[in-house]
Amino acid sequence: MALTATEVQALIREWVPMAEDIDLRVEEIRPSYARVCVPFREQNLRPGGSISGPVMMAAGDTAMYAAILGRLGHVAMAVTSNLNINFMQRPGQADLLAEATILKMGKRIAFCEVGVTSRGSDELVAHVTGSYSLPPSDKKTGG
């Protein structure tokens, strides 16, 4: 039932239209883990060269969604319930990476955390925690 990074990316681009706008890519799926990338592009930048907050939030949210899809398979009905983000420093002029880990997978709710970094650096630029509401199990498997 687990999905590959390519399959998860296709689902995310279908379910989160903004992911298309920012050319979001799913780079890796492992058990309880996903890494997504927002490629460095001029049009995502604020003047001065920093990536804006909404791009980082979109990356964090979709990284959590990717980790859940990688674990549960097609869960089109999963929806974010709560998301909290701390912005720690300005991202560099580099690809933005968001690495999500599942903290707890319950029956009705999944909790995740996400570290956001600039490619090539270990320092966090933002940190996200969130919960996803899961559909009842008989609706979890899509076509």
Place this chain on the structure above:
Amino acid sequence: MALTATEVQALIREWVPMAEDIDLRVEEIRPSYARVCVPFREQNLRPGGSISGPVMMAAGDTAMYAAILGRLGHVAMAVTSNLNINFMQRPGQADLLAEATILKMGKRIAFCEVGVTSRGSDELVAHVTGSYSLPPSDKKTGG
């Protein structure tokens, strides 16, 4: 020093490129208040007709930024420090409205809350709180 809705919209579209992607509009600025709108468009929708989470987060974040700009004037260096969002129900197939109120304007930090609704309905679809880090006062006024 206060700015009009038109001026705030121009600044937001310059500083938050994603605002352009979703055609975000600043509808009203009053003291300590701003209302922004994401017009209903097919390309912002998830399959099934719901607006995706990142669009709601972008609306909430920019509504807070608009309220601060409306109060302080050009504060290009203000950056979101923390944002927390609770998603309460699926938005309707209508314009998305985000109404931000400044809870406290300190010297170094501003706190806001945002109610997100579908136009024509009073029920919250999401609720946002956030803090913005403000630049030192000698840097607050831009060109």
Place this chain on the structure above:
Amino acid sequence: MALTATEVQALIREWVPMAEDIDLRVEEIRPSYARVCVPFREQNLRPGGSISGPVMMAAGDTAMYAAILGRLGHVAMAVTSNLNINFMQRPGQADLLAEATILKMGKRIAFCEVGVTSRGSDELVAHVTGSYSLPPSDKKTGG
């Protein structure tokens, strides 16, 4: 089914033992609203005279619980799911008030916000949002 402030206070002191430690009182219950008070006492203070963070969080959490009890009646099984608090300034040397409003009462989850002030002042010292997970409706009414 609605409960009085006295009844809600008795339930809270039973369910949240820390409420007893800080002498928490339920002052008012109205539809979708509750106000609780932590009386000013030397032993709740940090050196320098400020009320510590955990006291403010306990007040915020129990105010939300009080608003839900006031609305639903005996809901002993309701549990906090997420709580977010922004600390805005040091509280004064006065009673601490926490006023909770229900933002949305769903079937499975209730969302609230809480303004925390020092008695005699309108300025927020802290602001809380939170969600409560509700028991299935056949378990909602206690003895």
Place this chain on the structure above:
Amino acid sequence: MALTATEVQALIREWVPMAEDIDLRVEEIRPSYARVCVPFREQNLRPGGSISGPVMMAAGDTAMYAAILGRLGHVAMAVTSNLNINFMQRPGQADLLAEATILKMGKRIAFCEVGVTSRGSDELVAHVTGSYSLPPSDKKTGG
């Protein structure tokens, strides 16, 4: 300048009076890490045997404070700025442990995360993130 667990515990009990009420202990301090314990005691329990939310929040908050004190030495003026907690499951009838890690130590603000577990189990019962506002560096060292 780093402090021992015993020294940190004494400072926390002075600065957070509620820590005394729940008999909070600082078990270990390592660079960028602290573990605190709330011993299992009947009087911290809700009916049914679960530890109430405010006790878990107090443990999370003080664990962050302990990690910062362990890193910076006497920082009496550090104050919590934002705290977000997700409650994941009912704690067991056992000591409650809160393990804080510093995510980023900036000049003006420190970001932490905390995993809360029941002693003897690896499963998270709650997860906390928070930010602490730090005093200017010339005020950081107390007596």
